[in-house]
Amino acid sequence: MSHDHDHTDPPSDLELRVKALESLLLEKGLVKQDALNAIIETYEHQVGPKNGAHVVAKAWSDLSFKQALLADATATVADLGYVGRQGEHLTVVENTSDIHNLVVCTLCSCYPWTLLGLPPVWYKSAPYRARAVSEPRAVLSEFGTVLPEHTDIRVWDSTSEMRYLVLPERPAGTGGWRESQLQALVTRNSMIGVELLRHREEVK
Amino acid sequence: MSLFPDQPAENGEPVFKEPWEAQAFSLVIALHESGVFSWDEWSDALAQAIRRDLHPGGGEEVVQRVSEAVAEDAGEDVGEEAGKKTSERMAEKEDRPDSYYQHWLAALEHLAIAKGLSGAGELAQRVQAWREAYLATPHGQPVELACGQRSV
Structure with missing residues (x-):
């Protein structure tokens, strides 16, 4: 892993793909941040x-x-x-x-x-x-x-x-x-x- | 919450190994709840994504096209470097038997494009925009898309 401080290492392709889709759908108003948060909140205790x-x-x-x-x-x-x-x-x-x-x-x-x-x-x-x-x-x-x-x-x-x-x-x-x-x-x-x-x- | 066969679960509730899996999950639930697609449509899309993975080459390869467009956008990387990346990705895939949410994400991309929520090219450009945003952001700063890269 790089310790160069003038950039941030991009996450995996999978994470970038989710971010891309999520940011597009949010911008187009097809999903709402609050609704996504609420869904995730339900499950956040299930993971780690x-x-x-x-x-x-x-x-x-x-x-x-x-x-x-x-x-x-x-x-x-x-x-x-x-x-x-x-x-x-x-x-x-x-x-x-x-x-x-x-x-x-x-x-x-x-x-x-x-x-x-x-x-x-x-x-x-x-x-x-x-x-x-x-x-x-x-x-x-x-x-x-x-x-x-x-x-x-x-x-x-x-x-x-x-x-x-x-x-x-x-x-x-x-x-x-x-x-x-x-x-x-x-x-x-x-x-x-x-x-x-x-x-x-x-x-x- | 309806569960699909093989969906990672504990006590009947979905479990996630990494945050992106939960993000992909929440997008599907939210789009379904707002009526963009029915649960049957989603089941079909997911089954197709699994089938495409097992029998690559059969059927339309929209997601494949997205990945290729991303590779082309990266420019200099095409050629030996791109070939290496593909083989690394394959190795990574073999190392991770739990590909459930990879299929989930592929199905979501597919359905989003099929429903006209996003164009394949638009999606590929956005992946690249995020990658560039990371590379252009000084370490420790929050990563945000540059204004010019947002769709209008």
Whole structure:
């Protein structure tokens, strides 16, 4: 992959063909962006978040995997078969009791979709992109996430070359849980960093 | 949601490996919902796309023409380079047994052209315009089509 900065590597022929058709149909008014978003939103939970949840649950269960993941996420998730098709790199950032990580793409909508599936519509919205950096606490509170004053909030700006995944804190009360049980707890939003995980009674 | 045989699915819901697959899916659903084509027409188009892939050369090759027009538009690339690209594409196809949404996209292109939603040449030009927009956009900037490349 080229690291030349005066151009952007075009995506695959298939992606270009979809973009071409979509942009033509939108311009001609034959489809509406809102309608397309609504259809995709219905399915966005069906794709990747399970892959990301697999990585997170494994990191909670296996210390050496977690260390490898934090040191070189791209290679470590590739060993599990999760490889971005455009060769983008991945960094995993760990939440602790003192540090909370939040991921955004201020310029467009770069997203670790191999692990998280389709980006939610709000992730691509101009207000999120702008405000995640300027007022992350306010954005988090709109997602119902209120952090203690002393928590250090770190905002990570994705690019087409580097994507970020948040490793959320393992919820209390899950000692002795199997990896598959832990996996069911991990939400997409927690891996973007907009929500904290709780031990929910209904997940057994 | 109606599902077709072999459509990748989990718990009866479609699943997508990559965002473009969902984009192609949403376009078909949206066009169908606004009455551009019936679900039967779509089933036929999809079946034909699969058949064309299994028996290339049989029947009209609109999509093939689109790809060729794109290659011609690229200009300098024709010749050895274009030949190499084709063989790489073939290899890529063999590497990916899950060609379901490739057929889906081919069927959508076919039907869009057959229904007069877009011309084959217009579509090919637009693919090339997007490719050029990527190449002309500094890294990290949002990629947008240049105004001159939009249809009026």
